Amino acid sequence: MITLDVRDIRKKFGNHQVLKGVSFRIDGPELVGLIGPNGAGKTTLTNVLDGAIKPDGGVIRLNDRRIDPLHPYEVARAGLGRTFQVTRAFRRMTVLENLYVPALAMDRHANRRLVDEKANEILAFLTIDHLRNEYGRALSGGQQKLLELGRLLMLDPDVYILDEPFAGVHPSLMATIYKWIERVNGQGKAIILISHQMESIFTLCRRLLVLNFGDVIADGPPQVVKNDPEVIKAYLGNEEDMSGTGLVTLKEAPHA
Template sequence: MSGPSPDVVLRAQGLTKRFGGLLAVQNVSFTQYSGEVLAVIGPNGAGKTTLLNLLSGVYRPTSGRLELLGQDVTALSMEGRCHLGLGRAFQIVRPFPEMTVLENVTVGALFGQAGTRLPEARERAYELLERTGLAAHADKEAHELTLLQDKRLEVARALATRPRVLLLDEVMAGLRPAEAQEAVALVRSVRDSGISVLFIEHIMPVVRDLADRVVVMDQGQVLAEGTYREVTANPQVVAAYLGTETELQA
């Protein structure tokens, strides 16, 4: 990255996760910078979701170290990481179905920062509904939303916790092309608000359009790292995807 050295918001050093005899993630290291959109890609079974679970605190690593905003959070819980500024939106959206859209986001606002009062949380929740295009649906119960609206709600709930770094797990999955472009615009607006974004995605045009840098995983390890153009021109990456350079760069 050109210009003055940017601040590091997330640093993984030798992250490894073993499940019995299965080595799901092996010695993964990378650095994410303030304001950066970083994509993690790889074929099925590459270890991407396990890595995201290590970053968010769902799993503790077998070995390795993770720093968030300069602090060692390797042994910190999901809640502790959230309160420090790490948010996550999941691929499979699980809102509170019988609560309204506004109430769902309000819960996120109350959880994300200790001492937040209900009126303040509701105000922040409504601001986020406006920002994510859901204000007109504030009083609907969550089970009434479409898939695209569900995805927007998931992002709004994550943003309500006031993250400095936002993890996104295949939030484009299941969306039609036009809907995916709307979701891309939403992620860009998140980045433009000063939040660093790390996302897992298998739709390569989305990665091309969004990512400042790309980390490629294969068999639990980092295979390549660089710009989208650099990694998709890498013969090892092409071989891992069992595709062609043209397909990856589509």
């Protein structure tokens, strides 16, 4: 069974303690929403999880293997992959070539025919197969988000971290991303979903982790978390961020 065990992760930038001892555990194909006001430390935590930033302390184990000392490519090989808040398509490669990259980076001797088949199947699922020969730079923001999800599928890690997958996405593509998430999760993968769009978080996630000032202040089912006084205070205390943090939608969330 997939396990991700995060223990007491700490990270300081200068005098700013950005992560203050973050701990949580994922067992199996969970779909966990990671939320928190702007600046709470979500992206920093993600960067620590994928090996891009080394923590000052704490331990991360993926499937009982310690991954916090590893480089990002080693973390990816170990089974943790992520997308980025600001999407990074390879602009000078075609859409199809973009998909080859993770497969060949993981295994230079991968069977090209199988890689090609998989890439084409993924493009069809993401409804961008007609773009297969377009360059990355020609895609819209939403199409680039889909391509990034496709690249992650080519890697096919055990734990997927999706950082703001809906940001800047045209409403017509949202359904495709929802389906993508549900399919991947249905295939037994664990997903950590970071989003300021509370409606999406409440629709998709069965568990929410709330970060505030580098601490996990709540961890549980959305209905419970939403009524947690500390969570309400965290969002209320961040008035300038109200539009982004979704306090209003937290109250109005569809499954609330």
